[in-house]
Amino acid sequence: MTIEIIPADRFSLHELTELYNQTRVDYLIPMPMNADRLGEYVHDFDVDLHHSAVARSADGQVLGLSMLGIRGEVAWITRLGVLPTARRTGAGSALIDCMLETAATLGIQEIHLEVIKNNEPAYRLFLKKGFVETDTYLVMRHAPRPMLTPPQGEATWLGSERALEALKAYPKHLTWINAVESMRNSANTEGLHINLTDGSSGWLVYRNTKYTLRSTLSHLIMHTEQGDSEKVGRQLLSHLHAHYAHHDTYAENIPADDPHLPAFAALGYFTNFSRIEMRKTAPTGADSSSADAGNGP
Amino acid sequence: MARILYIEDIQDNITLVEKIVTSRGHEFLSARNAESGLELALTSKPDLILLDLGLPDADGQTLSVWLRGNPTLMSTPIIVLTAWPEEVVRQTVEAYGLNGYLCKPFSLAALVNMIDSVLRSAA
Numbered sequence: 001m002t003i004e005i006i007p008a009d010r011f012s013l014h015e016l017t018e019l020y021n022q023t024r025v026d027y028l029i030p031m032p033m034n035a036d037r038l039g040e041y042v043h044d045f046d047v048d049l050h051h052s053a054v055a056r057s058a059d060g061q062v063l064g065l066s067m068l069g070i071r072g073e074v075a076w077i078t079r080l081g082v083l084p085t086a087r088r089t090g091a092g093s094a095l096i097d098c099m100l101e102t103a104a105t106l107g108i109q110e111i112h113l114e115v116i117k118n119n120e121p122a123y124r125l126f127l128k129k130g131f132v133e134t135d136t137y138l139v140m141r142h143a144p145r146p147m148l149t150p151p152q153g154e155a156t157w158l159g160s161e162r163a164l165e166a167l168k169a170y171p172k173h174l175t176w177i178n179a180v181e182s183m184r185n186s187a188n189t190e191g192l193h194i195n196l197t198d199g200s201s202g203w204l205v206y207r208n209t210k211y212t213l214r215s216t217l218s219h220l221i222m223h224t225e226q227g228d229s230e231k232v233g234r235q236l237l238s239h240l241h242a243h244y245a246h247h248d249t250y251a252e253n254i255p256a257d258d259p260h261l262p263a264f265a266a267l268g269y270f271t272n273f274s275r276i277e278m279r280k281t282a283p284t285g286a287d288s289s290s291a292d293a294g295n296g297p
Numbered sequence: 298m299a300r301i302l303y304i305e306d307i308q309d310n311i312t313l314v315e316k317i318v319t320s321r322g323h324e325f326l327s328a329r330n331a332e333s334g335l336e337l338a339l340t341s342k343p344d345l346i347l348l349d350l351g352l353p354d355a356d357g358q359t360l361s362v363w364l365r366g367n368p369t370l371m372s373t374p375i376i377v378l379t380a381w382p383e384e385v386v387r388q389t390v391e392a393y394g395l396n397g398y399l400c401k402p403f404s405l406a407a408l409v410n411m412i413d414s415v416l417r418s419a420a
Contacts (some may be wrong), residue, residue: 021353025307030351030380032306034330037354143392144362211332211355214363248362270388 001057001089005098008052008065013039019054019065023081028116029273044185045069045176047078051106053098055082055091066095068102069176075103076176077113080122092122096129100280110281112176114253117274131278136256137175140269142241142249151238153196158203163191166203170223175253175277178221183207186219192243194235200227204236208244217249222260233263241267299416300324302343304334304360305378306353314347314378317405318412331355335363338370345416350379350389361393374415378403 008016013035021032033041042049052067064082068075077099082092103111113131115122158166167180176182183189183205191205202224206217217240224232241249251269254261301323303314311327318325326341328334331352338346346364350357357377364370377398379386386398396415399407 017353021306026380028382029385031356032351032353034353141358141389141392143358143394144366145392214335214359214366216355216359216362246362246366248359250359268392270392272385272389273382 003063003091003094004056004058005094006054006056007050008054008067009049011054016065019062020079020081022083023064026084028119044182045076045078046071046181046185051102053095055095063089063091064095066099068099070106071181073107073109075108075111077111092125096125100129110279112277112279114175114275114277117276123276126278129280131280133276134279135277137253137275137277138256139272139275140251140254140264141272142251142267142269144246144248145268147238147242151235151242153194153235155239156193158191158193160189163189163205166191166193167205167221170221174221178219178253183219192236192239194232194239196227196232196235198227200232201225202232202236204240215247217244217247218252220251220254229259230262233260234266237263237267298322298324299344300326300341301345301347301412302326302328302338302341303347304328304331304352305349306330306351314408317408321409331360334360338364339367342369343373344419345412346373346375348375348377350377350381358389358393361395365394374419376411376415
């Protein structure tokens with residue numbers, strides 16, 4: 001099949017949303033969006049729609065899309081998807097090749113992406129294109145529930161600026177969606193710092209997203225400055241959920257080896273699914289060895 | 298006869314479930330996103346809510362919290378109809394205090410039985 005690649009900024013957000021939702025209709029974890037949410041996504045995660053792409057057949061049928069977030073010399077492939085009826089036509093491969101070629105043109109030194117664990121076709125395609133697995137992350141939920149014990153320690157609630165200052169000191173790698181830039185781009189970033197009586201301390205940064213009718217918490221990043229991570233984590237989460245007793249919470253991309261995981265479990269968090277982060281360094285262009293690659297732009 | 302609200306973003310699924318629900322003599326209402334679903338639930342006060350987890354604005358888990366957080370809806374039974382993996386759905390239903398679930402694809406008979414069972418329990 002002859003595949004044409006078109007810059008995504010030639011399509012409206014509504015058209016891109018419709019296409020994205022159609023590509024995910026049979027996804028492992030269906031997560032549709034509306035145009036408002038896609039607009040926020042583009043803004044918060046520095047998605048460059050001019051360098052993002054839509055794949056189209058020679059007769060003008062849209063087949064799939066891929067978006068590219070760009071921050072300096074690092075890029076992030078996201079929202080990649082192909083319509084169920086256009087799978088195994090080379091459209092996905094052509095879209096990735098386009099992203100790699102675009103990244104090379106822009107002087108990008110490293111490209112990141114995430115794939116849901118057990119999405120084997122996508123995982124194998126990314127391996128084929130030269131991406132290597134780097135880390136595994138958990139996406140967890142927490143439903144509101146009564147607190148059995150009151151939180152301990154002295155809590156200081158942080159506004160956006162102080163929360164971002166704390167996040168800048170985070171000593172480990174943050175995935176794209178939880179990175180300082182993403183949290184700064186969001187208008188909803190808040191934080192919490194605690195000091196416990198035994199000298200332990202730590203902080204939690206999160207988003208408090210306001211919908212028209214209610215709010216929800218998401219994008220949690222936790223760090224223990226001093227002391228036992230489980231103990232500090234329990235108290236950070238206890239303060240958070242005591243303060244926001246009726247909020248649903250969605251914790252994305254918590255490292256699978258995060259020392260705070262026992263604290264999350266103790267507070268009633270459960271894993272929805274896992275993501276594998278993959279990276280490719282210093283791309284030099286499309287992988288011409290790909291057997292099912294479509295025509296690039 | 299019960300008033301049943303289905304909150305689901307895919308029109309084909311709404312059409313299919315509407316046929317089943319109305320053929321049993323129930324009143325059927327629908328909404329295609331979380332915020333309109335919440336508003337419709339508040340104004341129509343359904344006897345039962347059928348809820349998809351993958352919604353385009355806020356997802357079904359979040360919406361269930363909003364629904365249950367309202368005094369007029371806190372005891373309204375909620376059945377999850379979803380394509381999510383069964384183990385995740387089972388944990389979700391338990392954690393969020395929901396009343397049952399069916400994973401897509403499910404049989405029409407299974408849906409009828411689930412609706413009848415939950416409505417009987419709520420009566």
